[in-house]
Amino acid sequence: MTFPVSRTPDNPPPAAPAADDPFRREAALLTAFDAIPDWVMLVDRDHVIRRVNKPMAAAFGTIPQGLLGRRCHEVVHGSDAPVEGCPHVRLLERRSGRETAVLEFAGHGLFEVTCTALTDAAGRLVGTVHHAHDVTARVLRERDLQASRERLRRALAETVKAMGALVARRDPYTAGHERRVARLCAALAAELGLDPEVRDGLVTAARVHDVGKVAVPAEVLAKPARLTVWEFDLVRQHAAAGHEILAGIPFDWPVADVVLQHHERLDGSGYPRGLGGGDILREARVLAVADVVEAMSSHRPYRPALGLEAALAEIEAGAGSRYDPDVAAACRAVLEREPELLAPEA
Structure with a gap:
């Protein structure tokens, strides 16, 4: 036996998914990805950039596709190899978790970089998610304060x-x-x-x-x-x-x-x-x-x-x-x- 469900303004029936529901499209994830004002990129185990958001690409005077396939240390540090203290390298060694460091990005200032492990469906580490927040002004203030002290x-x-x-x-x-x-x-x-x-x-x-x-x-x-x-x-x-x-x-x-x-x-x-x-x-x-x-x-x-x-x-x-x-x-x-x-x- 089934019982009718009483519907009230406080308990409306669930809406049928719309064909253009922004929360159900992969494009929505890309929109959210590009809406993050900080720099975000996905980097594989070989240090190759696989995806990057628009704010980061714009900072380098290009579109996201312009950075894909390039090694992250070449792009952000202008170096031939990962820099000392690179959180991506440390995380690859740990194989899980999260690593954070403050690094200088060539021509762009100081950034607090947080790398989070990126795994595939089988749980294997395939790379990291980089989130980079510009802390140049904060670090310079701290340095000035330390110098004053x-x-x-x-x-x-x-x-x-x-x-x-x-x-x-x-x-x-x-x-x-x-x-x-x-x-x-x-x-x-x-x-x-x-x-x-x-x-x-x-x-x-x-x-x-x-x-x-x-x-x-x-x-x-x-x-x-x-x-x-x-x-x-x-x-x-x-x-x-x-x-x-x-x-x-x-x-x-x-x-x-x-x-x-x-x-x-x-x-x-x-x-x-x-x-x-x-x-x-x-x-x-x-x-x-x-x-x-x-x-x-x-x-x-x-x-x-x-x-x-x-x-x-x-x-x-x-x-x-x-x-x-x-x-x-x-x-x-x-x-x-x-x-x-x-x-x-x-």
């Missing part, structure tokens, strides 16, 4: 160098201390497996971590006797003064905050803010250890050097309370291998 980095590096020269002119001891601390920080960063970007920020902060001492009277910095309570309070202001000096400089890293925190301690006993634990940046925890070890190992205006073992004993005694335990362990490992990191400059 490099110029800024060089300018910042010169700024750091100038700050070091200013400190050295006023207080040679502090300048040498900063250089040795920076060397030790670089080694600690490697030992701890810190990312290169983090390492660069840490070393930059180490090179200027005592720049705030320019705000401390020179006679206090060079005093050959133990400081009074009032004088020590003046010296303790150098972390905040350094932060104030550095805060307006557009470093890629939190240099000013690391400098501000390098006298903070895990148990909250440090200064200037009495931060503790996770509130202290990791870079500042590394710098804190390097700063103490170098300071204790070296001669100071008011006392002779205490020696490396005394410095490491202080760090290990405070590991987990005042100092980061991972940094403390890394510091001993590094300085047992490379004690020359703390050697004064000739």
